[in-house]
Amino acid sequence: MSAGPEHARRVRVWDPALRMFHWSLAALVIANILLGKFGPNVMTLHFWLGYAIIALLVFRLVWGFIGPEPARFGSFLRGPSAIADYGTHLFRRQPSHSHGHNPIGAISALAMLIALGWQAVTGLMSDPEDFVNIGPLADNVGSATAKAAVGWHHAGANLVLILIGLHLAAILFYRVWKNEDLIRPMITGWKWVRGR
Amino acid sequence: MRLIALTATLATTLLPVLAHADAAEDALEARHGYMKMLALNMGTLSGMAKGEIAYDEAAASKAGSNIEALSGYAVADLFIEGTAMGEVDDSEALPAIWENPDQFAQKFAALSEAAAGAGEAVKGGQENVAPALQKLGGTCKDCHDDFRKK
Ligand code: HEM
Numbered sequence: 001m002s003a004g005p006e007h008a009r010r011v012r013v014w015d016p017a018l019r020m021f022h023w024s025l026a027a028l029v030i031a032n033i034l035l036g037k038f039g040p041n042v043m044t045l046h047f048w049l050g051y052a053i054i055a056l057l058v059f060r061l062v063w064g065f066i067g068p069e070p071a072r073f074g075s076f077l078r079g080p081s082a083i084a085d086y087g088t089h090l091f092r093r094q095p096s097h098s099h100g101h102n103p104i105g106a107i108s109a110l111a112m113l114i115a116l117g118w119q120a121v122t123g124l125m126s127d128p129e130d131f132v133n134i135g136p137l138a139d140n141v142g143s144a145t146a147k148a149a150v151g152w153h154h155a156g157a158n159l160v161l162i163l164i165g166l167h168l169a170a171i172l173f174y175r176v177w178k179n180e181d182l183i184r185p186m187i188t189g190w191k192w193v194r195g196r
Numbered sequence: 197m198r199l200i201a202l203t204a205t206l207a208t209t210l211l212p213v214l215a216h217a218d219a220a221e222d223a224l225e226a227r228h229g230y231m232k233m234l235a236l237n238m239g240t241l242s243g244m245a246k247g248e249i250a251y252d253e254a255a256a257s258k259a260g261s262n263i264e265a266l267s268g269y270a271v272a273d274l275f276i277e278g279t280a281m282g283e284v285d286d287s288e289a290l291p292a293i294w295e296n297p298d299q300f301a302q303k304f305a306a307l308s309e310a311a312a313g314a315g316e317a318v319k320g321g322q323e324n325v326a327p328a329l330q331k332l333g334g335t336c337k338d339c340h341d342d343f344r345k346k
Binding site: 040041042128129130131132133134150151154155 | 235238239241242329330332333334335336337338340345346
């Protein structure tokens with residue numbers, strides 16, 4: 001079957017709410033990592049940005065069930081065979097023309113959401129024993145857990161950084177190797193797709 | 197005779213080791229106790245700042261003065277060689293303390309500086325507690341960030 005770009009259509013894959021979500025999340029997460037590592041010792045702003053990130057994550061969870069088709073977990077999370085199948089032609093030098101996330105990209109998106117959820121939960125539980133930056137749930141989880149949560153939050157931040165690195169590397173790979181621009185669709189919503 | 201000689205040799209070779217182990221243990225316990233004393237007094241202030249403990253000028257001032265007094269203690273001496281994390285049980289002290297002693301001393305000096313006048317600063321009303329607490333707590337965090345295991 002010849003399935004060249006000439007068979008691709010230009011459609012609106014990412015709805016406006018999802019695009020707003022994406023860029024807000026990117027900005028807030030990067031800001032919060034910088035604030036966490038280099039920000040003031042009194043971390044009020046880090047806490048507030050953290051709460052904003054939690055609100056975004058809740059939106060994304062809801063949108064994953066009631067949002068438009070490409071935003072739904074049910075449509076972009078695929079089984080092992082679809083993932084393996086996509087993997088076999090990942091290195092072909094041609095655009096994926098995926099209608100939204102491709103099966104492997106979906107794993108990365110999900111991993112990012114889970115890692116950020118982890119950051120939110122461990123942050124809320126953290127007691128760094130400085131009597132200033134105490135997570136609002138630290139008192140509820142017991143002091144041993146609250147202390148350990150500081151370490152989990154630290155490790156989680158590094159995991160988030162790794163996932164962001166992978167995400168950017170993948171976008172560069174699609175741009176350079178597969179000649180597919182994934183950034184513009186996340187800005188305009190329009191993307192060249194084939195199939196569904 | 198041989199037994200006595202052996203015991204004597206053993207004693208002279210082992211004793212310093214035992215004494216050293218004791219010193220490490222003592223220093224570790226002492227600095228944990230030191231940090232705990234800081235924490236107890238900080239806890240009083242943070243309870244009052246949050247309104248969980250009713251503001252009491254005398255109690256607040258005592259907590260502030262205690263921290264001030266504690267910050268005059270030469271705590272760096274409790275971080276003796278061989279007591280880093282991994283070298284003794286229960287230590288959360290990062291090797292960086294011994295690699296950058298000047299920086300460690302600086303963080304401690306920052307605590308002393310923040311604590312200067314704390315006993316007075318928290319007087320005069322509940323609203324004065326939070327600013328003093330944040331000033332102090334920032335220095336705890338600053339040192340823990342670099343020198344205490346996460
Ligand atoms: C959801 C996104 C979040 C990200 C990406 C994030 C990231 C970070 C980073 C990078 C640090 C520095 C940790 C280190 O280098 O050791 C940090 C520290 C901290 N964060 Fe977050 N954070 C998030 C959310 C939160 C939330 C919601 C809270 C609580 C309400 C919170 C509370 C804290 C506290 C208390 C610390 C200080 C821990 C310490 O003293 O080492 N964080 N965070």
